[in-house]
Amino acid sequence: MNKKPISILIIEDNPDDALLIRRFLGAVSRVSYEVTHADQLQRGLQYLKNGTFNLILLDLGLPDGNGLLSFNEVHANAPDVPVIVLTGNNDDEVAIEAVQKGAQDFLAKDQVTAVLLDRSIRYAIERQKLLIQIENSSKEIKTLRGFLPICANCKKIRDDKGYWTQIEAYISERSDVIFSHGLCIDCFKKLYPNLKAPDESS
Numbered sequence: 001m002n003k004k005p006i007s008i009l010i011i012e013d014n015p016d017d018a019l020l021i022r023r024f025l026g027a028v029s030r031v032s033y034e035v036t037h038a039d040q041l042q043r044g045l046q047y048l049k050n051g052t053f054n055l056i057l058l059d060l061g062l063p064d065g066n067g068l069l070s071f072n073e074v075h076a077n078a079p080d081v082p083v084i085v086l087t088g089n090n091d092d093e094v095a096i097e098a099v100q101k102g103a104q105d106f107l108a109k110d111q112v113t114a115v116l117l118d119r120s121i122r123y124a125i126e127r128q129k130l131l132i133q134i135e136n137s138s139k140e141i142k143t144l145r146g147f148l149p150i151c152a153n154c155k156k157i158r159d160d161k162g163y164w165t166q167i168e169a170y171i172s173e174r175s176d177v178i179f180s181h182g183l184c185i186d187c188f189k190k191l192y193p194n195l196k197a198p199d200e201s202s
Contacts, residue, residue: 005032006121007052011044011074012037012059012086017109021057024114031118041065041073048078055121056083059109060094067091071098082128084120086112104128 008025012018018037025033036051038044041062048056058074060067071085082104087095095106104124107116149158156164172178188195 005034006054006125007034008036008055008057008121009044009047009051009053010035010037010057011041011062011070012057013039013062014059014088015039017059017086017088021112021117024112024117027114028118031122041070045073045077048074048081053078053081055125056081057086058083058103059086059088060091060098061088067094068098068101071101071103075102080128080132082124084124 010018010021012021018039022035022037025035036047036053038047041064044056044058047053056074056078058071060070062070065073071083074083079102083098083102085095085098085103085106086109087106088109092106095103099106104127105120107120150156150167151158151164155167157167157170158164159170
């Protein structure tokens with residue numbers, strides 16, 4: 001069992017459904033879940049404002065919500081927290097649209113089991129971590145497109161601390177690029193003027 005429990009926010013107006021979800025989560029032996037329940041959308045948003053959660057289980061049929069708009073509001077308030085949407089009327093189209101807009105998964109409440117719920121939660125958390133890593137990596141790569149001081153002679157790059165470093169080292173530290181080395185045609189001719197230069201395509 002994990003030492004630190006997984007913190008779950010359930011936003012569900014039906015007390016019987018919320019209780020059933022709690023029982024499912026309590027039936028999982030290898031993971032400890034810490035559950036907070038909100039019976040209204042606005043109360044759930046307040047919990048998000050004041051607390052930290054690993055995942056949100058969101059009912060799309062809340063009395064003070066409006067289906068997909070409920071997800072949009074939750075996602076806007078906690079963009080880095082994975083959301084699994086719950087449907088009670090098998091409205092797959094709305095649920096799929098929620099996934100397209102950023103939800104990690106959707107579950108029909110009448111088909112949920114303890115095993116399915118546990119697996120969906122764990123997968124959603126891992127997928128969200130991966131998405132955040134990809135987003136952060138993309139931001140780092142994009143920074144390479146901005147203003148970058150480079151020596152006109154040796155082509156070293158000055159980093160954000162003011163040190164000059166080889167361009168290969170600079171880029172490798174900020175991306176997953178692996179460099180291989182060769183000689184361009186111009187350098188080959190300059191270094192080996194007596195040898196025949198290879199073709200451009202070789």
